[in-house]
Amino acid sequence: MNEFDIIREVFAPLTASAPGAFNLSDDAALIESQNFVVTKDLMVAGVHFLPKDPLDLVARKLIRVNLSDLAAKGAKPVGYFLGCVWPQNVKREDIELFARGLAEDQQKYRISLYGGDTTAHRAKAGPLTLSATFFGTPPKQGVVSRSGASLGDDLYVSGTIGDAGLGLAAIRKEFKFTTVDKASLTGRYRLPEPRLVLGGALAGLATAAIDVSDGLIADAGHLARASGLRAEIDAVAAPRSPGAAAWVAAQDNRWKALAKLASFGDDYEILFAAPPALRRSVTVAAKASRTEVSRIGSLTRGEGVLFLDEAGAPIPVPEAGYDHFKKER
Amino acid sequence: MNEFDIIREVFAPLTASAPGAFNLSDDAALIESQNFVVTKDLMVAGVHFLPKDPLDLVARKLIRVNLSDLAAKGAKPVGYFLGCVWPQNVKREDIELFARGLAEDQQKYRISLYGGDTTAHRAKAGPLTLSATFFGTPPKQGVVSRSGASLGDDLYVSGTIGDAGLGLAAIRKEFKFTTVDKASLTGRYRLPEPRLVLGGALAGLATAAIDVSDGLIADAGHLARASGLRAEIDAVAAPRSPGAAAWVAAQDNRWKALAKLASFGDDYEILFAAPPALRRSVTVAAKASRTEVSRIGSLTRGEGVLFLDEAGAPIPVPEAGYDHFKKER
The missing domain is CATH 3.90.650.10 (PurM-like C-terminal domain)
Known part of the structure; x- marks a missing residue:
């Protein structure tokens, strides 16, 4: 089973009535009537960051991977919603360190937290799992889509x-x-x-x-x-x-x-x-x-x-990026 | 450590520049300049639903717990962003069953998926973890806040x-x-x-x-x-x-x-x-x-x-609701 097939075949049909979702083929959605660009990225310990990475850096990475999606669309970030599933034995200092990282990058990028949900795994049941939904304003020239390239570009x-x-x-x-x-x-x-x-x-x-x-x-x-x-x-x-x-x-x-x-x-x-x-x-x-x-x-x-290669001959490409359902890294 | 203390003391300060976040003391945020009501709720297998619950029902519960937040604000739901962290061994049929549940309630509530992120835990590393960010339009009379009650109401x-x-x-x-x-x-x-x-x-x-x-x-x-x-x-x-x-x-x-x-x-x-x-x-x-x-x-x-009680005497209340950082259920 392939991650991209699942998105295209299983989830994309669910966006049929929302043109701004771009059939789930873009980094971010446009909520057209209100002109907001929104994106959502998850990060899971052991998958997207190392379990021992300092939590302030993890927080800033969470912000930045989402901002990167907005950047590619030409959008100006405004704020975000945050979901955290902590290991049950998380310490208050850990969460505070995490929040300090958020605060630092909030200031750097002039964005604000707007809401979210905080919960915890059952004891030893799972790794720190983070979810963020970011929104921003589109550029006045309109968002840059994935699909607009022309032959010869x-x-x-x-x-x-x-x-x-x-x-x-x-x-x-x-x-x-x-x-x-x-x-x-x-x-x-x-x-x-x-x-x-x-x-x-x-x-x-x-x-x-x-x-x-x-x-x-x-x-x-x-x-x-x-x-x-x-x-x-x-x-x-x-x-x-x-x-x-x-x-x-x-x-x-x-x-x-x-x-x-x-x-x-x-x-x-x-x-x-x-x-x-x-x-x-x-x-x-x-x-x-x-x-x-x-x-x-x-x-x-x-x-x-x-x-x-230099002679214009194709180089064999062994793997086409990371697929979450396929392999471990 | 208490979940509500953490939200109030650690995360609420991060919303200082966003009045529409209501200092994280409400179910949903108002993105004021554009007039959207947004809410985000997480659901984790073993915490918010039973690991063996049918996945179409889990999907519909995810939609409904979020819609319940919008309902309390008087908002009309429009759409949502979805984040899924699946167990590594998830089968395609499982995800399809989940999506069928989403489709059923999307139709019932006339809402659409707008975007999200799909990923997977490392092998045996964690339970199915779901995150949804819902948005809707506020009622013309303005959203019903948590904080507006008056003495004697x-x-x-x-x-x-x-x-x-x-x-x-x-x-x-x-x-x-x-x-x-x-x-x-x-x-x-x-x-x-x-x-x-x-x-x-x-x-x-x-x-x-x-x-x-x-x-x-x-x-x-x-x-x-x-x-x-x-x-x-x-x-x-x-x-x-x-x-x-x-x-x-x-x-x-x-x-x-x-x-x-x-x-x-x-x-x-x-x-x-x-x-x-x-x-x-x-x-x-x-x-x-x-x-x-x-x-x-x-x-x-x-x-x-x-x-x-009937005589107007206070009944001792043993526990004040569920706290994710405190106990198991």
């Missing part, structure tokens, strides 16, 4: 790719990074940086956008599919941090390593499409929002994703 | 009290009910009836309202506290179903039994306050919405809740 991504996955590998001591790289990579895993300013600047420029949470290749597939096109990605052009470059250099098979970086997920960058005629405007928007943006490919006729 | 409750708790006792074979009573009581536990029509009719009449989820006495305490008053409840006047009446008759201590009924929780009735001058209007609203409503007490000077 360029494909761009912000920041660097694969760092969070390598950060997790560093925490698990699966690879020896330099101290500086390790700090930077684990930071990317524990505390993503939602690209809100860039997202706002792309409204009216980008024809389609998605936040990279399942992995660059998987999310390019989501965007391409929603737009009825194929995504072609230049493996070398997909941007890498110094730590990721060092890791790639140490791998036996460079192409396999690049494909792995593009499959890790948890990047929380914005992947977007824009017409070639707007290349200059995209550069200006990136500069104005002080965010690195790389042109990594284009949208062509066909379906799926081609991850291409 | 009457206190009313819809339907009957304690049935869901007895339904759980029946499922656990802790008491032998007649076949008819058992079916009715277990139905109240598994499938609450949100009082949406009554809630709408009370807008403009009720000065304060809350849905009874923690238990009549506990929720009367929440309403009284928010209004700066004391709730006095006539134990005999608190309405009982035939099954509950049979159970009370079989108990050694009648007053203790009545206090227990008023502490069980999961009733999903509306407890509300209204001025004595509006008694007739309340009766008309109840009739028009075909919902039984009982006058059970009043709001007086002081604090807390007095649960009174």
Whole structure:
């Protein structure tokens, strides 16, 4: 059973009377009559964060993964609803530390908690489970959907790719990074940086956008599919941090390593499409929002994703992002 | 550590810049600039429903406990966001059965799913955990808050009290009910009836309202506290179903039994306050919405809740509703 099939086949039909739900094929919904952009992301200990991660960072990650969805839509965040299922033996200090993390990022992003529900598992029955529903106002140019890309559009991504996955590998001591790289990579895993300013600047420029949470290749597939096109990605052009470059250099098979970086997920960058005629405007928007943006490919006729080597030949891609019903990580 | 202290002391400060969050002292928040009423309730297997309950009924209970919050505010439901954390070994048929329950109640209440997040626990790591964020439009008279009751207002409750708790006792074979009573009581536990029509009719009449989820006495305490008053409840006047009446008759201590009924929780009735001058209007609203409503007490000077016997003497109340951080049930 596949997570995306379940959403498309089992849950999407339940949105038939709500055009603003985009048939569950987008990161966020638009409550049209009132013009709110809303998104909801869950985080479960042992799945989306490490059970021993400091709870203030967990809280801030919860906020940021949700803000990343709003960023990809060009929305300006306003507030959120929070649901917590705590282990029964949780201590008050734990919850306070968690709330301090919320407070810190609330101030940083000028958002507020609006409500929610607090409950606890039965003794030893389950891990900390967090749910947040965020809402924001859409950009005046309208939200950037997943499905608006046109044939021939360029494909761009912000920041660097694969760092969070390598950060997790560093925490698990699966690879020896330099101290500086390790700090930077684990930071990317524990505390993503939602690209809100860039997202706002792309409204009216980008024809389609998605936040990279399942992995660059998987999310390019989501965007391409929603737009009825194929995504072609230049493996070398997909941007890498110094730590990721060092890791790639140490791998036996460079192409396999690049494909792995593009499959890790948890990047929380914005992947977007824009017409070639707007290349200059995209550069200006990136500069104005002080965010690195790389042109990594284009949208062509066909379906799926081609991850291409220097000669333009497709690199085999072993796994298409994380599927919660399929495997453990 | 107490759940309500945590909400008031740890989380409420995070809503300081959002007046519509009512300092987390209400069932639902008002997103004022856009006029939406939003509520969020979690349900965890083993805590809020039995792990073996049929999943279509679990889905419908999730919808209904949230709609009950909107009903108490007089709001008209529009849609919801859904978060599911499934056990890793969940079968597709299970999820489909769950979705069928959602579809059934979506049609019944004319609401739509708008978005959400689907994920899974690691193998054997936790129970099915559900989160829903519901939104609706406020009544034109404005939402009915928890805090608007005045000194001398009457206190009313819809339907009957304690049935869901007895339904759980029946499922656990802790008491032998007649076949008819058992079916009715277990139905109240598994499938609450949100009082949406009554809630709408009370807008403009009720000065304060809350849905009874923690238990009549506990929720009367929440309403009284928010209004700066004391709730006095006539134990005999608190309405009982035939099954509950049979159970009370079989108990050694009648007053203790009545206090227990008023502490069980999961009733999903509306407890509300209204001025004595509006008694007739309340009766008309109840009739028009075909919902039984009982006058059970009043709001007086002081604090807390007095649960009174026929002579007007307070009955000791052993437990003040369910606290997720305190005990198991």
